[in-house]
Amino acid sequence: MTATRDIDALIELMAKLPGLGPRSARRAVLHLIRKRGLLMTPLADLMSEVAASARECLNCGNIGTTDICDICESEKRGNGMICVVEDVADLWAMERSGVFRGRYHVLGGTLSALDGVGPEDLSIPRLVDRISAESVTEVILALNATIDGQTTAHYIADQLEGRVTLTSLAQGVPIGGELDYLDDGTITAALNARKSL
């Protein structure tokens, strides 16, 4: 019990957001109440609006406000390339770089025997369907460099073998990265994939 019932309930809901715990939720709610006109009301209104309009693209799994997202809708983005990502956050990260001009396919996770996640849970069958439906020539597997991510990449590569060109993101030293701070695996990968100058 801290303040009134509504404020307590609001703190409890805020604490369910990733990255916020009970203490930071209290700080956030106090901040919101102090700025109720400038921040809290606009935030509440926008949140209602997005809650009502947001949906997953039926084709690629991206989040937008229409049944088919802007990227899938755009003729320009239909260049025969599909970039497969685990999560919408990864799609957003790719889009921020602005360098990829094809379409995406969001798996919604990785295969995991432990958690009982199979290919049908990850929209992999839909990806296979899209290959012919959208005349795809290259599939870029942009999965995380984790064990589950790489297992999933191998599985998808097996499924699509011979039908399209399969590529994956290069592994190596990140731009601005200092060797001293890199793990052994990254250094090994960067050394193995070394390029002649």
Next chain:
Amino acid sequence: MTATRDIDALIELMAKLPGLGPRSARRAVLHLIRKRGLLMTPLADLMSEVAASARECLNCGNIGTTDICDICESEKRGNGMICVVEDVADLWAMERSGVFRGRYHVLGGTLSALDGVGPEDLSIPRLVDRISAESVTEVILALNATIDGQTTAHYIADQLEGRVTLTSLAQGVPIGGELDYLDDGTITAALNARKSL
């Protein structure tokens, strides 16, 4: 640019909350969109409600939904003791412990020559008025153990000298605290205030 205009705007507003940056705001918004029925809509509704109803208590500065908060309103809490805190978060922390049964006075900050915060900015005159209006006999200065907090405590003590009993929270080793992790100042304070067993 990540998703649609509304979602981008929502991420931007969420990133203004303390404890969230652009990256964690994106994660939070994705989480909200995934749980739009169970979490996002209730959160938006509650936030609107609190934005409309929350206000500062005209007497003590606590946050509630009435002009005079429940604590100031309660006859039982009028036991002649006022606990002075910097912030509503501190008031909530005191209330969670459940041990203090008097009333509060929220300063809304600390005196600071650097930031140009003077006594009139901190509702110190109102605190002085409350002494006689509420027949206060003891004022507990529960300010943070920072330089600004202690300066403010000294200033208030000067103002109230001779009119009420002035006390402050004890300083020492926190319950469960390990000496090895404590700073020198705390150890010095705990040693100086040592008690006979």
